[in-house]
Amino acid sequence: MSLAYGKNRTVQLAPNVNRILLVKNLPFRITAEEMYDLFGKYGAIRQMRMGTEQKTQGTAFVVYEDIFDAKEACDHLQGFNVMGRYLVVLYYQSNHRAKRVDLSKEEERVAQLRRRYESMRKDDEDDLN
Structure with missing residues (x-):
């Protein structure tokens, strides 16, 4: 102790x-x-x-x-x-270990997020008009 x-x-x-x-x-x-x-x-x-x-x-x-x-x-x-x-x-600290990220998968994920938020922004603009 x-x-x-x-x-x-x-x-x-x-x-x-x-x-x-x-x-x-x-x-x-x-x-x-x-x-x-x-x-x-x-x-x-x-x-x-x-x-x-x-x-x-x-x-x-x-x-x-x-x-x-x-x-x-x-x-x-x-x-x-x-x-x-x-x-x-x-x-x-196990979470501080270097993580290998697949660049192509990460780029695809970012592209999907952009498309999703673009469509949400267009919907918000349509609601305002």
Whole structure:
């Protein structure tokens, strides 16, 4: 349980706060046990995923059981120096992932909306006359 919030769990959190933390700028040689030691101080961890490929190395996802524990870990570990590297700890936002949009489908959708609103505008002009 989070020490900072105690038993008062009625505190309203910001909308971007969630149980999943994205950790960047990790030392490449940090072990899973060291990660559990570091992040486990703030509460029970449900899951931890560390990047293993060249593109994802130095990043990890840490999922806490409790949102207040995740908030405390994020607040305390942001900028924390681990093996000479300063951690970047963020709340994971799934809706901010880059979305690939099919340009032709999007253009067709816009054209349909224009036709619909043009016809509505003509109907409104006819009603006024």
